[in-house]
Amino acid sequence: MTLDELVRRVAGVLPPGAVITDPVRLRTYECDGLTHHRVVPGAVVLPESAEQIAAVVRLCNEYGVPFVARGAGTGLSGGALPRTDGVLIVTSKMRRILQVDLENRRAVVEPGVTNLAITEAVREHGYYYAPDPSSQQVCTIGGNVAENSGGAHCLKYGFTVNHVLALEIVTPDGDVVTLDADDPGYDLLGAFVGSEGTLGITTKVTVRLSRAPQAVTTLLAAFENIEQGGQAVSAIIGGGIVPAAIEMMDALAIAAAEAAVACGYPAGAGAVLIVELDGPEAEVRRQFAEVERVCRDSGAFELRTAAEPEERAAIWRGRKSAFAAVGRISPAYIVQDGVVPRTALPQVLASIDRLSAEHGIRVANVFHAGDGNLHPLVLFDDAEPGAGERAELVSGRILDLCIEHGGSITGEHGVGVDKSRYMPKMFTDDDLDTMQLVRCAFDPRGLSNPGKVFPTPRLCGEVPGVRKGVHPLVESGRAEQF
């Protein structure tokens, strides 16, 4: 068999023990952080260098076998879902910080380094790596690049793409190339970040290090209901303040976090808002007074302030643990990720409430309120017949709501395998085909993480089930097929 032969040859180019074929072991790689999609990989490899990854990718090309990259396996859209007929390339052994260059405020790291490890390496010098997904102590920088990961503080500081200066990648045909933000010409680095593994595999990342702000203050405001909280968010942003983060949690999410980490949020709150301000001390002080006033005017019944790191961490603990904490109040759940314009937040939340009541499915809401990025947690009991389907339905309907209000089907978790079917709801066929042209430019054979992002493989010749006939762009002479 092709795969068996490939695996034998792959073992020849990797260190001993770096190829996994034992079925029991393989199954532990069957899913990432999104567990309702499971596929046992054909083989798992654990390379230790870019050259080894390139060698594996070249062999995959020789045999026409698809490959999927995986970091820590914490993704929430199934972006690292393996293929039975393919090789899963896991970067978890590549976790060296290769260089820290404080003078130029950059660090060069391998893809398996965790997001938080970068900050830990430079913290004592007063620097940090800004994007902070809630899974930052686990998720890898390689995965962050693939997903263009965000986090609570992206409202002010931007996403991964704003903090990556250069990448070394293995292209889908096995070349090792460098994409640099400073290179003239097309912004290929920009195209690669967020491409969810469809344009190649990251092997080295040069990240920007940010100076830790002079002052950081965190406010926890408790409201009777979500509407009041939403009003406060609009008033803060409308008033010209750009906080480092504005996060909101509803009563159900608070209950879960309380059960998990005893975060001690004010009792009886229908919603809590976490507002973090950072920057020069005088500015933070002035803005803080303004934020406090706005919160009170919007109906906050309790305000807590934290300026010391431990107190701030105590406030954040509840928020950062929220996703997994929901496991305490529900046997199973779906973490949804969608975006709506900030101004539409109250209507969308009201609609989610109606959906929840209609289908008898509880929904806990956690969101990056500042940029309208919702993370509804759709709760269900997988032992109850039909509950999973109803939860799926509610979860899908929430995305429809996002599209209806002019938002997006994903804010930061990516499309992966989970949301590819919603892509046609957001984009026309022509839009999707145009995106495919980009993909084909990098990966004409469709071997790099196939089946992700796009509903069905289109356009790039050899892949089965391709579009019949000629693409409209090609037909009109505006594009050429590779």
Added chain:
Amino acid sequence: MDPELINDCVHCGFCLPTCPTYVLWGEEMDSPRGRIHLMKQHVEGTPLTDEMAGHFDACLGCMACVTACPSGVRYDRLIEQTRAEVEREHVREPDDRALRELVFQLFPYPRRLRAMRLPLRLSAGLRRRIAPRLERINPSLAAMADLAPETAGRPRLPRRVRAVGRRRAVVGMLTGCVQGEFFPRVNAATARVLAMEGCEVVIPPSQGCCGALSLHSGRPEQAARFARRTVAAFERAGVDTVVVNAAGCGSTMKEYAEILDGEWAERARAIRTVDLAEYLVELGPVARRHPLPLTVAYHDACHLAHAQGVRSQPRALLTAIPGLELREIAESAICCGSAGTYNLFQPEAARELGERKAERVLATGADLLVSANPGCTMQITSAIRRSGTAPIPVAHTAQVLDASLRGTERIA
């Protein structure tokens, strides 16, 4: 293996960076999340293969994942159940079996351990010379020879130590197996500190092993037998609080009510187990602290920090000593590789973890390392010795406090 407990895992992966074997190897099946996945496979009908058993055996049982888990997965319970299943179903290689038998017939029995002390004492130098040769024959035996500390005279502990000044409490004290035989001075210091803080200390001579080693190695029946005997010994001593100075023993005794059933569970519940540092902080100081001009690195024993949540108390006790400067060890939540019998059964992984820990301990530049578990003390000491750097003295929290309370800079 309880499927309900398995299903609590939502596969978020927050446990990965805290797991010592994942830190070493970066492989899913040697992470808590991966091991839970393997347990699930087994519960769903996959037979217990050699590979599967190997990944369960490779788990240190350090419980760092329990601390890290936002979903509250009871990995401690799960791995205990799994180890018992492995012992029932899995056929081990003959030499592995023999080694396990040796360990379980030796360590939980203080008198047998005592018999070992004499030859060990006579041949401390010889032992280290033969260790490399043993390594070739059996790495586990080499580890055993390498780990055993230099033993000194063993001060006899009285059955009862009177409180100094006004008596504030009456407490029982567990002497432990390895603690009692290899670190008798820690027990003496513990009794003195408790007495100086106004406690009458009752030390029943009839006590034996608490059952920790058996419980953590898939031998629940042996563990329950030891647990019942320990409960009975302290009932006879007439105490309702037992102070424990060894992290692994304390964590197991706190679980007695879960390990035992029926009447015995009730009897276990009637006796409160408390860690020494936890107890002293709760009690509040009365004895005067004399200055100790020392820089101290405090090592978190897993069964104290992760299993019992005792982190701040030892630090508070140490920093309350005038002149003492406390330094934190980087990666303090990662196990040193001792993990009960782990350094005997998984010597290679244990050695790597020990070296990692030794490096970070030495980086603190402290004069003294404080560790509240005999296993950790042996493991880190031997790793530092192997590294070839100047050894750093190691003491138990009780010994440092004892020196301060007695007003001597010599740590006994």
